[in-house]
Structure formats: structure tokens, C-alpha cells
Amino acid sequence: MTELSKFEIDAIAEIINIGAGHASNALSVMTRKDIHMSFPEVKLCPIEKIPQLLGNPEDLVAAVYLKIEGKSNNKLIPVGSLIFMLQHDSAEELAALLENRKPPKEKSFELGEMDVSALEETGNILSGASLTAISKVLDMQLVESLPHFAHDMLQAVLSFCLIELAPKATDALTFTTAFEVEGHEIDAYFLLLLDPESLELLSKRLRTLFEDMLAEYIEEEYSDA
Amino acid sequence: MTKILLADDSAFMRKILTNILTKKGYTDLIEAVDGEETVAAYTREKPDLVLLDIVMKKKYGTEALKDIMQMDPNAKIIMVSAVGQEKVIEEAIQLGAKGFVVKPFKEEEVLSKVKEVLG
Numbered sequence: 438m439t440e441l442s443k444f445e446i447d448a449i450a451e452i453i454n455i456g457a458g459h460a461s462n463a464l465s466v467m468t469r470k471d472i473h474m475s476f477p478e479v480k481l482c483p484i485e486k487i488p489q490l491l492g493n494p495e496d497l498v499a500a501v502y503l504k505i506e507g508k509s510n511n512k513l514i515p516v517g518s519l520i521f522m523l524q525h526d527s528a529e530e531l532a533a534l535l536e537n538r539k540p541p542k543e544k545s546f547e548l549g550e551m552d553v554s555a556l557e558e559t560g561n562i563l564s565g566a567s568l569t570a571i572s573k574v575l576d577m578q579l580v581e582s583l584p585h586f587a588h589d590m591l592q593a594v595l596s597f598c599l600i601e602l603a604p605k606a607t608d609a610l611t612f613t614t615a616f617e618v619e620g621h622e623i624d625a626y627f628l629l630l631l632d633p634e635s636l637e638l639l640s641k642r643l644r645t646l647f648e649d650m651l652a653e654y655i656e657e658e659y660s661d662a
Numbered sequence: 663m664t665k666i667l668l669a670d671d672s673a674f675m676r677k678i679l680t681n682i683l684t685k686k687g688y689t690d691l692i693e694a695v696d697g698e699e700t701v702a703a704y705t706r707e708k709p710d711l712v713l714l715d716i717v718m719k720k721k722y723g724t725e726a727l728k729d730i731m732q733m734d735p736n737a738k739i740i741m742v743s744a745v746g747q748e749k750v751i752e753e754a755i756q757l758g759a760k761g762f763v764v765k766p767f768k769e770e771e772v773l774s775k776v777k778e779v780l781g
Contacts, residue, residue: 508749535674536674550673551673551674551677554672554673554674554675555674557672557674558672558674558675558765561672561717561744561765562744562765562766564744565743565744565745565746565764565765566744566746568745568747569745569746569747572747578747578749578750579747581717581745582717583671583717583718583719584717
């Protein structure tokens with residue numbers, strides 16, 4: 438099992454933050470809303486503990502799920518999956534804001550067709566931006582599947598998403614972030630579930646990048662000595 | 663009147679693009695929700711321009727792009743996708759796309775690319 442050091446986890450957080458930051462800025466322009474995204478809290482979390490991290494297993498959540506494959510020598514290899522998840526209340530609020538209408542005052546347990554489309558596209562865009570950043574580090578073209586949307590209990594959604602990965606991986610990288618859309622706090626979660634081989638590759642690439650940076654720094658600092 | 667085909671599986675994204683284009687006088691808009699429908703709509707409607715998403719049901723946008731370019735090498739197609747990786751952009755341009763706009767986009771980005779490609 439790959440162990441990620443604190444440095445590597447910080448580096449991954451920074452990579453994801455750059456991608457997601459660009460995406461939230463542009464999303465803000467596109468929807469004409471003032472959107473801020475907090476710096477993501479990144480954890481390497483045992484798969485069985487993910488439900489506890491996200492809330493009560495019976496919470497109603499909305500989730501966008503994408504499978505990721507990598508293109509290497511014209512072959513597709515499994516890389517992992519990405520999940521963008523919101524508690525139902527946050528999903529309802531974000532959808533209303535994106536659609537330029539006031540969030541509903543009364544609680545409902547349903548999402549309309551346009552709500553689903555707006556959330557699905559938001560998940561898709563934020564994931565795309567994060568994948569662009571990760572693909573640069575992995576030096577590999579990443580191919581995402583069609584986004585799948587689920588609106589169900591947390592436990593049911595996670596079971597569906599984790600079923601393929603669980604036999605192969607024991608840990609997943611999780612990102613917890615908060616959006617602030619025009620004064621409305623919206624809690625969102627990104628889960629990047631990497632296959633063990635991809636996690637190993639990401640870790641190796643980060644170490645190489647760090648060593649290259651260090652070598653460059655030493656050369657610059659001591660070239661005149 | 664300039665006819666534009668909006669090919670995106672997201673109703674939300676089609677709505678945003680419609681709002682942006684309509685405000686600038688592009689009102690002859692048709693929609694397609696997947697890759698197969700895109701190719702069929704292009705064959706039937708012969709639009710002046712296509713705004714084409716990549717990750718779509720039934721047929722990916724890049725496959726639809728190949729089919730349309732084979733049918734009409736002069737087709738004007740702008741890819742509009744959240745997949746902003748350099749290799750994907752290069753591939754689309756090699757296949758004949760006239761431009762690439764990465765989602766999320768600014769209104770002006772879409773309009774200037776549309777104007778540039780329509781000439």
C-alpha cells in the first residue's frame with residue numbers, strides 16, 4: 438500500500454486547489470455569481486471510514502460520479518473515479534443560485550430536471566479542471582466517463598461508487614471544500630478515488646518533481662560559489 | 663440568418679449558451695443532446711456553426727466531429743468542453759475543429775470565438 442507523506446498530500450492539495458480555483462472563478466463569471474471556494478482539506482482516508490467523514494449514512498445527498506481512465510501508449514488503463522457530492526439542502530441551494538432564482542424557503546426532498554442538469558454540469562466542470570491539473574503531474578492524458586448523477590441516501594450513493602474500487606484499494610484521497618455563493622455557505626465534497634497503481638504513480642511523479650525543483654534550486658544558489 | 667447547432671448533453675449548458683448567443687442576435691439555434699443526434703442534426707439542418715461538447719452519450723463529441731468532417735470538410739465546429747487537457751485540444755484541432763473553448767467560459771470568450779470562426 439502506498440504511503441503518502443505530508444508533503445505529498447500538501448502538494449496534491451495545491452494541485453487540486455489550482456484546478457478547482459480556476460474553475461470556481463470562471464464558474465462565477467459564467468453564472469454571474471460571486472463564488473469563492475475554500476482551500477480543500479485533503480486526507481488519505483480508509484475506504485470504510487469515508488461514510489463517517491461525509492455525514493450520516495441516511496442523509497439525502499446529490500452526487501456526480503465520473504470514472505477516470507488514463508491513455509498510455511494508445512491503451513486505456515483504469516485510474517480511479519471522482520465524486521462531487523453535496524448534502525441535499527446545499528444541492529437545492531446551489532442549483533437555485535446557478536439558475537438565477539431564489540433558494541426555496543420551504544424544504545423539499547426533490548430536485549427538478551434543470552437542477553439536476555445544473556449540478557451535473559457543475560460537477561463535470563469542477564472535475565474537468567481538477568483532472569487537467571492532475572494529468573499535468575501524471576504526464577498522462579486522462580479520459581473521463583459520462584457523469585452519472587445520483588440523488589439518494591449517502592450510504593447508497595457511496596456503495597455504488599466504491600463497489601469497483603473497494604476490492605483493489607484500501608484508502609482514498611478525499612477533499613472537503615466549501616463554496617460561498619453570494620453569502621450562501623454550501624458544503625461540498627470531492628472524493629478522488631485512485632487505483633493503487635495510480636496513487637503510486639502520482640506519488641513517484643511528485644517525488645521526482647520535488648527532486649528536480651530542489652536540484653534546480655541548488656544549482657541556482659551555488660552556481661557562483 | 664446564421665444557424666447554430668448547440669450540441670451538449672447538459673440542458674443547463676444549452677440554456678447558458680442560448681442566453682449568450684440570443685443576446686447578440688444569434689436566434690436561429692438548434693439543439694442536440696448526444697453525439698448521434700448531433701451528426702443527424704448536422705446532416706438535416708446544415709448549420710453554419712456547431713458548438714460541440716466532448717463527453718456525450720451514445721457518441722463522444724470527438725467521434726461526432728470526425729463524422730461531420732468526413733461528410734463536410736468545410737464544417738465550422740468549435741469544441742466547448744470541460745476537458746481542457748492539451749492533448750485533447752490538439753486532437754480536436756487535428757480532426758478539424760476550428761476552435762476550442764474550455765468550460766467554464768466567459769461570455770466574451772464564446773462570442774469572440776464564434777465571431778472569429780464565422781468570419
